Amino acid sequence: VVAGVSGVSKVTTMQDAVREFVHDGDTVAIEGFTHLICFAAGHEIIRQKRRDLTLARMTPDVVYDQMIGAGVASKLIFSWMGNPGVGNLHAVRRRIEKADPEPLAIEEYSHFGMVCRYMAGAANLPFFPIRSYYESDIPRVNPKIVPMASPYDADDEVYVVPPLKPDVAIVHAQRADAGGDTQIWGLLGCQKEVAFAAEKVIVVVEEVVDETTIRQDPNRTLIPGVVVDAVVEEPFACHPSFAQGYYDRDNAFYLEWDRIAKDQATLDAWLDEWVYALANHREYVEKFGDAQWDGLRPEPAMSGEVDYGRYA
Amino acid sequence: VSDGGRGSSPVQAAAALGYSKSEIMIAASARLLGGVTNCFVGVGLPNIVCNLAQRTVAPSLQLVYESGVFGARPERLPLSIGDPTLATGSTAVTSMFELFAFYLQAGLIDVAFLGGAQIDRFGNLNTTVIGDYADPKVRLPGSGGACEIAIHAKQILVIMRQAQRSFVERIDFRTSPGHSGDPAHDAARGWNGSGPTAVVTDLGTYGFDARTGEMTLATLHPGVALTDVRASMGWEPKVASDLGETPPPTAEESRLIRDELDPGGVYTK
Numbered sequence: 001v002v003a004g005v006s007g008v009s010k011v012t013t014m015q016d017a018v019r020e021f022v023h024d025g026d027t028v029a030i031e032g033f034t035h036l037i038c039f040a041a042g043h044e045i046i047r048q049k050r051r052d053l054t055l056a057r058m059t060p061d062v063v064y065d066q067m068i069g070a071g072v073a074s075k076l077i078f079s080w081m082g083n084p085g086v087g088n089l090h091a092v093r094r095r096i097e098k099a100d101p102e103p104l105a106i107e108e109y110s111h112f113g114m115v116c117r118y119m120a121g122a123a124n125l126p127f128f129p130i131r132s133y134y135e136s137d138i139p140r141v142n143p144k145i146v147p148m149a150s151p152y153d154a155d156d157e158v159y160v161v162p163p164l165k166p167d168v169a170i171v172h173a174q175r176a177d178a179g180g181d182t183q184i185w186g187l188l189g190c191q192k193e194v195a196f197a198a199e200k201v202i203v204v205v206e207e208v209v210d211e212t213t214i215r216q217d218p219n220r221t222l223i224p225g226v227v228v229d230a231v232v233e234e235p236f237a238c239h240p241s242f243a244q245g246y247y248d249r250d251n252a253f254y255l256e257w258d259r260i261a262k263d264q265a266t267l268d269a270w271l272d273e274w275v276y277a278l279a280n281h282r283e284y285v286e287k288f289g290d291a292q293w294d295g296l297r298p299e300p301a302m303s304g305e306v307d308y309g310r311y312a
Numbered sequence: 313v314s315d316g317g318r319g320s321s322p323v324q325a326a327a328a329l330g331y332s333k334s335e336i337m338i339a340a341s342a343r344l345l346g347g348v349t350n351c352f353v354g355v356g357l358p359n360i361v362c363n364l365a366q367r368t369v370a371p372s373l374q375l376v377y378e379s380g381v382f383g384a385r386p387e388r389l390p391l392s393i394g395d396p397t398l399a400t401g402s403t404a405v406t407s408m409f410e411l412f413a414f415y416l417q418a419g420l421i422d423v424a425f426l427g428g429a430q431i432d433r434f435g436n437l438n439t440t441v442i443g444d445y446a447d448p449k450v451r452l453p454g455s456g457g458a459c460e461i462a463i464h465a466k467q468i469l470v471i472m473r474q475a476q477r478s479f480v481e482r483i484d485f486r487t488s489p490g491h492s493g494d495p496a497h498d499a500a501r502g503w504n505g506s507g508p509t510a511v512v513t514d515l516g517t518y519g520f521d522a523r524t525g526e527m528t529l530a531t532l533h534p535g536v537a538l539t540d541v542r543a544s545m546g547w548e549p550k551v552a553s554d555l556g557e558t559p560p561p562t563a564e565e566s567r568l569i570r571d572e573l574d575p576g577g578v579y580t581k
Contacts, residue, residue: 034394
């Protein structure tokens, strides 16, 4: 594999990336808005038995239910939690509603507030002003959301949110070169913002590609290798979420998780079978078998090409 | 964004009338979108409503999703607001910052659908918690984009099934602001949005009184009595002096819902 701009390959394994960059007590963000959610990274963090993490994410969904059910986290920062299109996160709810088996601290925002926390973190700003939260109870339960008058018009009040700079961001993408120059298409979530905001960045991709492929379409590069610390090639790492153009959401799994997570015993049994008993994500992919993956592959829908022009 | 109460209601008596309760909710909601251009969509019933409106009263409707899609043309019924079918073939896929800042906060969104576990007579919505925040009976999903959507979309349409536990005198947590009950205060807010303008339920449709900001029953669905409505809400509802009957789904609306928009009957049984 050819290295990226820096000339240094950052390609490593998921095991080594998690071992090196994710530590007990860290604030970790595995982002992705329905799309490009790196379940494989969550599973590796569970497998390596990290503890006392603060998990940040706009939309804690099944992967955070798995991680929180496995006991890796003591706090959650978020704006919407649920099993999208299906229902609740049972493990998260048990901890919030009944402290079962232990409490889970929460710090909540709205989507726009979370987006702007990452924006402030990425842009090195002390806060970010937004027009939201007016007459809502959310600031009442989260003192970090603060009203502020405009310095230019005392009658114009906004709310400000603080920067969020995770210790580690784990970002899934369709492709990157070995130096971490990363391209994404389809729903973008906050992949770019969280990568620039975080101290350390692990990029996980469906395919590691040559630098030439990246340079042929630079507008599609969301994250430059200069902010990336590790590149992991891990096909199907988003399952059961999806990677646009590579595989569809496995909706049957989202429905199945609703049943699995209702009871801690069935959740533990699932973790034993699908996480702890497997050495890595490749074994997870093989355990499902080819028919599973063939069934999730979409028909192609190619983008048209554009001409950047050559200016020699 | 609301899922429109998907899955929370049984197959019901309206079947005897030739359509389901969901179908009349969808048809009544779609008609409210006449002339609308930019609409923030939720998954479930609102998605079917918007697609029906696009084929009937609002051909130029642009479907906008908080996941960052403007002008979606979904080829299948999306399973969530982040379904890959929303990106493929859309007008634009934006960053979430752009979607919330340039489209919503700047005032480009005409109509948005919201729902919740609880609503009060002024259209304030709770999607955060049942019981005390610090010691919740039921922890709900939270705001998502609903808080800012409620403030910035020019009109909010609510689709919810009615019940004593959801149409309540006092909501446990105000996630998304509706009307305050003081019209002078509301007029002075200076928000892009004018708050909830209609609520469509399985029993009827409501508007909001321009003078008081209070939810007011406008029509009853065929076969529904005022006593049914009173029995499924936590306050004595205001009733319009010209209370009418909701027109049932037309043959064309029913055909579109059943044959094109939800052929599996996932949302409309």
